[in-house]
Amino acid sequence: MPDHIANRDKIIQALREELVGPSPQGKPIKCSGEITFQSDNKDFYQPWKQENGEEILQRDPPLVRYGVGVLHPIETPVENEDLQLNLVDTNIVLNNQPEEIEADEELITESAKQNLEDIEKEILKSSETESDDFDLSTANTYKPSSMGISFLADFPKGSVLVIEATNCGCYRQKKVKVGKSERTWWLRKSINFTVEFTAEELCSVKERKFTKTKKIDGLELSFEVFSRPDREKREGVRLLTVCLINRTTASGGHENCLFQAGFAATIISPKGEAHILPYPKPDFNSDNKEEQSLALLYRKMETYGVGHGCAANWDKEASDGIKTVIAECLPTFETPSITPDIGIEVPMASLAGLIPGDDGFAALWEVVNRYEQWIEDRRNEIISLGEEYQNAAYWHIDECTRAAQRMRNGLIYLQNDTQAKRAFQLANYAILLQQICSRRELRKANYDIATKRYTFSTNYQAPNLIQTDKNSGKWRAFQVAFLLMSIESTAEGDIPDRSTVELIWFPTGGGKTEAYLGLSAFALFMRRLKNPEDVGVNVLMRYTLRLLTAQQFQRASALICAMEYLRRQNENELGKEPFSIGIWVGRETTPNTRTDAISKFNRLQSDSSAENPFLISRCPWCAAQMGRYQEKLPRGIPNSLYVLGYNQSRGTVIFKCPDNACEFHKHNGLPVYVIDEDIYEKRPSLIIGTVDKFALLAWSYAQKARALFGIGADGKRVNSPPGLIIQDELHLISGPLGSVVGLYETVIEELCTDRRNGQEIKPKIVCSTATIRRYADQVKALYGREDVVLFPPPGLDAEDSFFSRYARNSADKTLQRGRVYMGVHAPGLRSLLTAEVRTAAAILQAPVSLTPEERDPWWTLLVFFNSLRELGTTLSLLQSDIPGYLKVIRNRLGLDWQQMRYLLRILELTGRIRSDQVPESINKLEVKCDNSNNQPSVDVCLASNIIEVGVDIDRLSLMAVVGQPKTTSQYIQVTGRVGRRWWERPGLVVTIYSPTRPRDRSHFEKFRSYHSSLYAQVEPTSVTPFSPPVLDRALHAIMTTYVRQTGDEKIAQTPEPYPENLIEQLRDILIPRIQLIDPDEVENFDKVFNKRASEWRGRQRTNWERNGRDNIDIPLIRVAGEYASREWQRLSWATPMSMRNVDAECQAEITNLYLNEGEEEDA
Incomplete structure (x- = not known):
């Protein structure tokens, strides 16, 4: 097996030789005397090095060859x-x-x-x-003529600061005869020198600069040490800045520069101990829980030096302390690898009921019990921590204890509730099938001229539940722990944990997606088991980037196919309505209308360069190739054969696996929808979309979107709303985008709230994030919920949360x-x-x-x-x-x-x-x-x-x-x-x-x-959904959204007469939210809300928006960013169709609109 670590080192070395040097190449050649080559002698052009192994620059002068780690003579100006x-x-x-x-x-x-x-x-x-x-x-x-590092050091009596510059270099010209002409080579000469400063010198006064200069090969090089007392003015402890300076006074030039510059500073004491101390940090705010938490978790990640014009480095892993600090010009750092594999794996087949006599619950109890034992072990360690870390340590352990208790409660719930246990069993079965299907190689299509049909690179095979690869069929401990912790509050709408936001924070590649796909499968099965007739959208899965949306759509489609496969086998339990999935994104990605879809489908058949807006490139179940066939076909082949698996039927485009043997070629094909109009009609069980799409709820494009929320044409609830909202990559919903999303979320949550049967059941919210700075504030601002649980909760150290750890070698416990x-x-x-x-x-x-x-x-x-x-x-x-x-x-x-x-x-x-x-x-x-x-x-x-x-x-x-x-x-x-x-x-x-x-x-x-x-360096995010700029730009949009999605058929057609009841309902929904998130904005909100309500009432617009280019009636809303005449600006609202690019730019314009505003305020 290739040694990729050694190969990586070779690449690093190649880059170091290219940028810093030296890079001796070729055969050795004697340089002490005259060097002569015959005319046109190829030997001259081959690489050479000096006899002592030092480098020869045969073509480029040193300052052209190298640009990193070069110190010029002092005060060499950057020339014109x-x-x-x-x-x-x-x-x-x-x-x-x-x-x-x-x-x-x-x-x-x-x-x-x-x-x-x-x-x-x-x-x-x-x-x-x-x-x-x-x-x-x-x-x-x-x-640059200097480089330096600052560090804190303890100087016991008799100690010495030793500063060594090693492997530096300078270059000297050497004339080389090539036939009758003369060329210039540059010969490298190593420069190594050491200076020392005693403790008595450095600690003698309050502040002082010490200099030692050496002349080497025509260069005047000095080490300067600035010595200052530390903040606490401890005896013998000094804050030092050590600088290497090229003080050569000659004008700049190749021969007057120091190359490959760098040095090491070491404290040597009679006892040989380490005397470099952690670099002073700013005092963290003892009242700030987050700062205390980070200080605890990263307390072992000390800084021992700061560079000036270079980078500071120190001993890699010195268990006995830091003795040396290094100034280097091309730094490297190897970060620890984090693994979710902690020695506990939970087999899906057992939990799916596929192993006779083993329901898999013993493995679940092992996860819970071992986690509880780990918590107790960490609790016993708190007493050994410094006093400044104690509060944060107890907070962390309390959160771990809460997580463990919720896991235990979830497991007991599964054991005691028959429907929940069955839903969990089916969810495991579905995820197992999804893993097998998703990891299949693409089955490429090939057109068979003889049979005039497509064949595939491999024959169709049903999923093999026995012979799975070693990476399939197992839950990681953190995934199954997350499921246990959140499963009851997902299934039951009337328990306190329902309003708790679950926030998954796990490194890239740890398996977050599979964890909440598992929860989605459980939620979908649970609703059907409770009531097979309770169909419609149950899960909203939202992303911020369309790349991720399209990728996860394919992944989630395999899960839905697996669930539909199981439903067909268990129709008595799960009902006759298929499980299905839809992707609800912008029109640049998928078609909004069936007419548009058919037009693009026809173009796809006839034009090999046409865009494919249908996203499905392989069957999610069997991996057969779908979409445009890229190979050339014989003449006379009908256009319909150029596209595999897409079919025009019943006025729309549907999807069937092109392999006749596949489970999803038969019946109604694939339960997958990509066209908005199909999604509104079919109401898929799971919808994947971008947050942007929800801005369109204010527009006629999404007039029928109320069906996704279970709301009928009369504005009344006729079906259950989505019960589970999953928001991926929460950290991306911040700044201007996050603020607008937070405003819309108020209405979206209302559309997803079920008040039938005298209860108020809000949706369960699950998020994942790559960062945890101010996560509670962000969740509160976005969703109006104060209880958020981070999972896995941190322990006492960044390297171990039980569910994820730094990867170490089992033999010697060193980092991998x-x-x-x-x-x-x-x-x-x-x-x-x-x-x-x-x-x-x-x-x-x-x-x-x-x-x-x-x-x-x-x-x-x-x-x-x-x-x-x-x-x-x-x-x-x-x-x-x-x-x-x-x-x-x-x-x-x-x-x-x-x-x-x-x-x-x-x-x-x-x-x-x-x-x-x-x-x-x-x-x-x-x-x-x-x-x-x-x-x-x-x-x-x-x-x-x-x-x-x-x-x-x-x-x-x-x-x-x-x-x-x-x-x-x-x-x-x-x-x-x-x-x-x-x-x-x-x-x-x-x-x-x-x-x-x-x-x-x-x-x-x-x-x-x-x-x-x-x-720990992640910057805090900011979300301000009720700030004045956001209200000015989008409050009217959510007023329009709420009215258009909850009003009756009449209000759906026209905004006139003014819908006072609905507007006042929205006010009553918004005010408690603002009082929770930002009470200081209530007064401004009232002002802006009243202004918008007055404008709606006073303008008496009969059209919601422009209907066709020939319609000259001014509507209530117009597309933000498009040109509008002054009259349109005065009588209609600029309304976003996206939640992006909402941060305003300042553009000057001469206007008299202030006269109208003044008249309205006086009215």
Whole structure:
């Protein structure tokens, strides 16, 4: 088996040699005397190194060759020519190369160039706001001449501060004769020197600077130490800043710079103990529970140094304390791997009733009992903690105890309630079937000319419940614990826990989706067992990004097929109405109307480039290929054969598995709906959608959407509403988007509340999140609920919550290998783009040196950009600069063309690509580089924030992040896309920091501190649904929504007369919510609400919205963002059709509308 850890180290080393150096290559050559080569002698062009093993730069001068870890002479200005250079200086490098490098060989193919051109065309069409990060001008600045670290140290008597600069270097010219001409080589010379400062010197006065200077090979290098007392003014404890400075007074130039700069500072004492102390932290707020909690969890993740112009590092795992702090210019940090596998697995087959004599409950009790024992063990440890951690520790253990008790109650409920036990049994059966179906390989279609029918690459097979793969058929402990904890409050609407919001917080890849799919299956079965006639929508599953929505739709479709398969076998229990699923998203993704669907279906049959808006590319049950057949068919084949599994029937488009043998070719086909009108009529059991779609409830597009909530044409409840709402990736619902969502949630919850039989039953809400900062405040602002339970609750340490732990080797308990982060901050390379070129070229070329079976994890480079603008600037780099620099590497290393990296396929994965292209892109990324599929693997994938969630591709292990992402949660989610199989191929993430962005530099200087406790660095989210800007922009929208969804048939047709009763009902619903969330806004709410009610009453509009282009009547609402005349602005409301882009921009306009507003206020 390939050693992917060693191979990752090779890639890291290749990047280090490219950016920092040194990189000695080739055969040794004697350099002490004259060096002569014959004219046109190929030997001159091969790589050489000095006899002592030191590097020779044969083509590039040192300052062109290296841009990281370079200290210039002090006060060397950034010259004008530096500022006027092109963004990328690859041409400078190419101009220094011999003619051989410009051979005709192209390292980027025509198809890859076409990929780039297609991406560029689409990006030019898109509109996107500029990044809010700003760059500092480098005018009137100096090139870096120093680097330093600050740390806290304890100086016992007789101790010494030893500062060592090792493996630094300088370069000296050497003239080389080549025939009759003369060339210049640059020979590296190592620089190593040590200085010492005694404790008596450093502790003698309050504050003082100490300097020691050495002249080495023409360079004047000094170490300066700034010594200050610590905050507590403890004896012998000093806060030190140690700087290495190039004080050479000669003007800037290659020979006057220090390269590969770095140093280590060590306290040596007579007893040999460790004397580097944790770096001072800001005092945390002792009244803030969250800050106390984080301080407890990450108390072992101490910072021991902060960099200045470099990164600080220290001993990796020093159990006896930290003795040395290091200043380095290319930092790396390996994060621990987190595993949900804690030695307890619960078999689904037993719980599904498939194993005679074993109902599986013994395994469930084992989870509960072992968790309770773990809690007691942690409780006994609290007394050994510091006093400052005690309160938080007791809070954590109390929350763990509550979770354990709820798990125990859920298990007892299952044992005592016959219907619940049966629903749980069926849910396990369905999830087991879903796992088997979802993991099947695609059964590719092939048109058989002889039979004039399609065949498939493998024959149909019913799910095999006996021979499952080793990763199927088992619950992880955290998944089954979550089910036990939330199952009773999902089934029963009249218990206190019903209003509790369940919040799953688990690392990427831990199995969150399967956990709430299991809960969904239980909820759906439970409702049918209670009343087989109680049909309609029961589960709303909402996402924020359409990539994730489309992916999870396919995954959830397999579950629904499994449930429908079981219903057909148990019709007496579960009724005759099929279980079904619908995807309810924007019209850019799926058709709103049946007419539109048929039109797009016809186009799909006749046009091979047409967009497929139906999303289904494989049968969720048997994995038979569906959708557009991509291969060429013989002439004369009817258009209908070009599309598999889609059929026009009864005025709409339905879906049937194209394999006649499949369970879902027969009967009514697949229970899957993608057309809005079908969804309103069929009311699928489970609906997957985006939060944006709910903005359309105010519009005629969704006039019939009331059926999804069980509301009839007369505005009365006729069916049960959705009883379970699942919100994935809660952390993305923050800021302006979250605030608008929070306002709409008030109405959505009301539509999902059942008040029949004298009870008020609200929906159960389950969320998942990647962050936990201020989660209780966020949930309260979004859903108006004060009780939120985080699961799994934290223990006493970030590395162990019982349900997830840092992965350790069983033998010696050392940490297993994890994802490596590497930071590139290259102020010497003139621009961020130059750093991109060199970094990308180095890590693209490095895997070529590996054997074919070793390459796959490192072959596809996934590059994340913070904006489409930044992605667009990289397209030209891939077209010319990166292939050009690959030639530079070839020449420098003396490689044959067969040893070079060729760019064959470049892919885009951003929010602007078509929805039907998303699964295609995912499939392309899954292609391995071993040519087993007779198609090229993706070389480079350019991605934006669409990859934050849902891109789960195990083979990806290499990523570059261009610029520090806007939030830490985004950084965590994005970088979690690589190295998912950490036990086999842990990932490598290279973050390229902009040298001109202060925020990037700050993250670089605190590189280790930041990455060692990433989750603690997550910024708090903010949601303010009742703030004045949100009310001004959207209050009228939810007034319209409520009236249109709950009014009778008459009000559905026209907003006139003013629906006073409904408006007052909405006021009564909103005010308690505001009093709970933000009571200070009640007065402003009354003002805005009264104003909107007055406008509605006074304008007397007879149309809700514009009906056709020829209709000149001004309606009550108009589309926000579209042009409107002054009269339309005065008499209609600009109403959003999306919840995004709701944060206002300031645009000046001369208007007299204030006169009308004044008249209305006076009226």
